[in-house]
Amino acid sequence: MNRREFLKTAAAIAALTALGGCKKEATVSSKKQGTMTYREFPGIGAKISLLGYGLMRMPKTGQGPEIDKEKGFALIDKALKGGINYFDTAWFYHDGLSEVFAGEALSRYPRESYNLASKLPMRLLESGEQAEEIFNKQLEKCKVDYFDFYLLHNLNGPLWEKTLANGAVDFAMTLKGKGKIKRLGFSFHGDNKDFPKILDYTKWDFVQIQANYFDWDNFSKEQYEEATKRGIPVVVMEPLRGGELANNLRPAAVEVLEEAKPGSTPAQWAFRFIASKPNVLTVLSGMTKMEHLEENLATFSPFEPITPEEEQVLAKALQIYKEDGKVPCTGCRYCTPCPAGVAIPDIFKLYNEYRTKMRKRDAVREYENLGKDAMATACVECGACLKKCPQSIDIPKELKRIHKELKG
Ligand code: SF4
Ligand code: SF4
Structure with a gap:
């Protein structure tokens, strides 16, 4: 035109x-x-x-x-x-x-x-x-x-x-x-x-x-x-x-x-x-x-x-999306304390809320409020948590994914 x-x-x-x-x-x-x-x-x-x-x-x-x-x-x-x-x-x-x-x-x-x-x-x-x-x-x-x-x-x-x-x-x-x-x-x-x-x-x-x-x-x-x-x-x-x-x-x-x-x-x-x-x-x-x-x-x-x-x-499709992305964490806290200080169950809980109902900006703010020492980036991949999780969650991998999704 x-x-x-x-x-x-x-x-x-x-x-x-x-x-x-x-x-x-x-x-x-x-x-x-x-x-x-x-x-x-x-x-x-x-x-x-x-x-x-x-x-x-x-x-x-x-x-x-x-x-x-x-x-x-x-x-x-x-x-x-x-x-x-x-x-x-x-x-x-x-x-x-x-x-x-x-x-x-x-x-x-x-x-x-x-x-x-x-x-x-x-x-x-x-x-x-x-x-x-x-x-x-x-x-x-x-x-x-x-x-x-x-x-x-x-x-x-x-x-x-x-x-x-x-x-x-x-x-x-x-x-x-x-x-x-x-x-x-x-x-x-x-x-x-x-x-x-x-x-x-x-x-x-x-x-x-x-x-x-x-x-x-x-x-x-x-x-x-x-x-x-x-x-x-x-x-x-x-x-x-x-x-x-x-x-x-x-x-x-x-x-x-x-x-x-x-x-x-x-x-x-x-x-x-x-x-x-x-x-x-x-x-x-x-x-x-x-x-x-x-x-x-x-x-x-x-x-x-x-x-x-x-x-x-x-x-x-939305139902699948919400369910599919969630981490199957039950909050049992067997994985705590993480030797590096990562707030594993808190991060998973926050993320699952974000997947189902929370606004991204709120999720990001709450994630940042945990503090750098407790965020996913503090994970040193020692593997200690993997042996303790009854849900067999690949915790370090999920932490990386979540950090990327919230902060990437
Ligand atoms: S692998 Fe990461 S999250 Fe798991 S215990 Fe080690 S430092 Fe903590
Ligand atoms: S042990 Fe597994 S299921 Fe339990 S709180 Fe930690 S990540 Fe969640």
Whole structure:
């Protein structure tokens, strides 16, 4: 698609947007890529691509945060041509360079052809004046004079108390009144008990939550339903649980999926599960490589909702995945004390909780809280524990695997 064709597609999107009140889900033609699926909600007032681009994992030039501009631009060009019109960045992504990249990459296109979301870094924020300073800097970095979507980043119970004290919501509402923010929301990473009080505090236009088929029954479903019953559209983050649901399914689980729908990848199953929820506005994916982007564009162009029968298949695969990855440790503690000080049963217990219900960030934090001397890396492979374990667990090997999965 050349620039002229692109502008025609953008105009088509704008025309469909103007048809407010038409059916909830629509598609806009994009000849080379198939037809991207869009969602529309009355309070949002724009058609948003069901696949959104998360700019937190762009290709890098090396070990540091610097983004490979050439590769990054190619991805953005492809995404826009494929019909993606929602791009999500934040103050913290790529140590502040994601917003700069977003500005450089997207400013090559007409402003009305993309929706840009960024976030106020609540962890940093101490005062309203500081918020204003950060916000103005974000506009400058992103080369825009307004954000289509703006979020208070990463709220949870304790941070919410701080947010109320520093006046960030009032500040954001003022910016919305001035047209500097078109739609205001927040992203949430806390306990479900704290979610409703934040939802009820003001009139949010949208909310961003972690949701995927693994976490659905643990916490995502409840958050989704709380937002839905208040009429607040949901932006989904972590649809693949940090890539885990695409890359780490056990072979037996993959087989179940493959048998039910040959050729469909684990990532496609995961996207289809979460994007089928009707109150989802867009599903964010941090696409680092062109092949990820191409596969995801195919999944959403057009989007095929998951069927009840397929949900059963997915539930079966999930069960296998959870069971298959667990360490069969009974917690008998016969292996203790480890001469090197490794907290063997505690690590296995923590890991099994992570496999079945715990969020990765919580698991990693608890693992780190054990201290370096008790972590798996302290194992010197003396083999003393192997003789004591009635479950015949290859303890040193499992410790290595767990460390790699949590910290790799
Ligand atoms: S093999 Fe590792 S975990 Fe087992 S007793 Fe020796 S040092 Fe401890
Ligand atoms: S001896 Fe084996 S089953 Fe018992 S706590 Fe240690 S690792 Fe777990």
